[in-house]
Amino acid sequence: MTTIAFLGLGIMGSPMACHLAAAGHDVVGYNRTPEKAAPLVSAGGRAAKSVTEAVRGADVVALMLPDSPDVSEVLTGEGGVFATAAPGTLIVDFSTIRPDVAAKLAAQAEEKDLHLLDAPVSGGEAGAADATLSIMIGGAKEAVEAVRPLLDVVGKTVVHVGPAGAGQTVKAANQLIVAGNIALMAEALVFLEAHGADLPAAVEVLGGGLAGSAVLNQKAQKMLDREFAPGFRIDLHHKDLGIVTAAAREAGTALPVGALVAQLMTAARSAGLGGLDHSALYRTIANLGGIS
Numbered sequence: 001m002t003t004i005a006f007l008g009l010g011i012m013g014s015p016m017a018c019h020l021a022a023a024g025h026d027v028v029g030y031n032r033t034p035e036k037a038a039p040l041v042s043a044g045g046r047a048a049k050s051v052t053e054a055v056r057g058a059d060v061v062a063l064m065l066p067d068s069p070d071v072s073e074v075l076t077g078e079g080g081v082f083a084t085a086a087p088g089t090l091i092v093d094f095s096t097i098r099p100d101v102a103a104k105l106a107a108q109a110e111e112k113d114l115h116l117l118d119a120p121v122s123g124g125e126a127g128a129a130d131a132t133l134s135i136m137i138g139g140a141k142e143a144v145e146a147v148r149p150l151l152d153v154v155g156k157t158v159v160h161v162g163p164a165g166a167g168q169t170v171k172a173a174n175q176l177i178v179a180g181n182i183a184l185m186a187e188a189l190v191f192l193e194a195h196g197a198d199l200p201a202a203v204e205v206l207g208g209g210l211a212g213s214a215v216l217n218q219k220a221q222k223m224l225d226r227e228f229a230p231g232f233r234i235d236l237h238h239k240d241l242g243i244v245t246a247a248a249r250e251a252g253t254a255l256p257v258g259a260l261v262a263q264l265m266t267a268a269r270s271a272g273l274g275g276l277d278h279s280a281l282y283r284t285i286a287n288l289g290g291i292s
């Protein structure tokens with residue numbers, strides 16, 4: 001049994017922490033809005049009132065927070081993880097943040113004899129609920145092997161992809177692919193609707209061919225039903241497309257399709273859709289296509 005501090009019990013963090021508790025680990029959760037710790041407590045975990053309280057005595061610290069500034073604050077801020085964790089503690093950041101920030105934080109952690117892995121995930125809310133996430137890990141091999149049994153509890157495809165920051169680079173590519181998929185799937189549905197096609201029949205047959213995808217399986221019906229409760233918020237995908245376009249610029253490479261999709265995601269957010277699931281990008285694309 002490992003004592004795990006789990007910081008951030010939102011849409012993804014809550015089911016992940018619950019799986020770890022159900023697997024017999026001592027999970028101490030902290031969430032800024034305390035009510036969100038209730039499912040973890042029901043699953044056999046404990047709720048802490050602060051980051052400091054959660055991290056004290058933990059062998060492993062897991063984070064699942066929205067963005068780079070949130071992770072930086074919780075790690076390096078007053079009463080944060082770096083100030084509280086015992087030397088040798090393994091820190092696993094499941095959040096999706098900038099690769100350069102992940103690498104910098106990992107170096108800062110080493111100075112304190114702490115070991116930080118970037119371990120962003122893919123698979124959505126369903127993947128977190130089913131414990132079938134893809135986890136892309138950046139960091140030292142020994143630290144990866146030490147936490148692998150815990151990662152196997154929440155993930156199905158767990159791959160060490162390189163040094164600190166490399167997990168976030170792969171995740172940025174993941175978000176590019178998912179956003180492009182969503183945008184083109186929305187465009188295809190608008191096209192089919194404009195032709196008066198039988199939409200459920202079209203989705204069924206598209207799913208069986210080369211156009212089939214996990215995105216189509218999870219999101220097409222949401223678009224047909226106009227059911228856009230999150231899931232993965234447009235605000236977060238907007239953040240991720242900012243990460244990938246900035247990282248591409250730094251590397252001196254171009255993402256012509258990704259840049260266009262990033263603009264569409266920004267337009268969706270500007271239209272007030274930021275709190276909805278990223279499948280609501282459909283609404284922005286439907287508006288452009290004259291479909292309501």
Ligand code: NAP
Nearest residue numbers: 008009010011012032033065066070095096124125231232
């Ligand atoms: P979420 O539901 O908004 O959860 C984020 C959690 O972080 C909330 O519980 C929030 O607390 C807490 N938080 C936010 N800012 C904080 C701060 N500055 N200090 C302390 N706690 C803070 O988001 P999510 O969907 O779980 O996403 C979490 C991460 O996973 C993101 O990086 C996202 O890109 C990534 N991700 C999400 C999905 C998905 O399908 N949702 C899939 C793969 C990866 P409050 O409750 O107080 O707001």
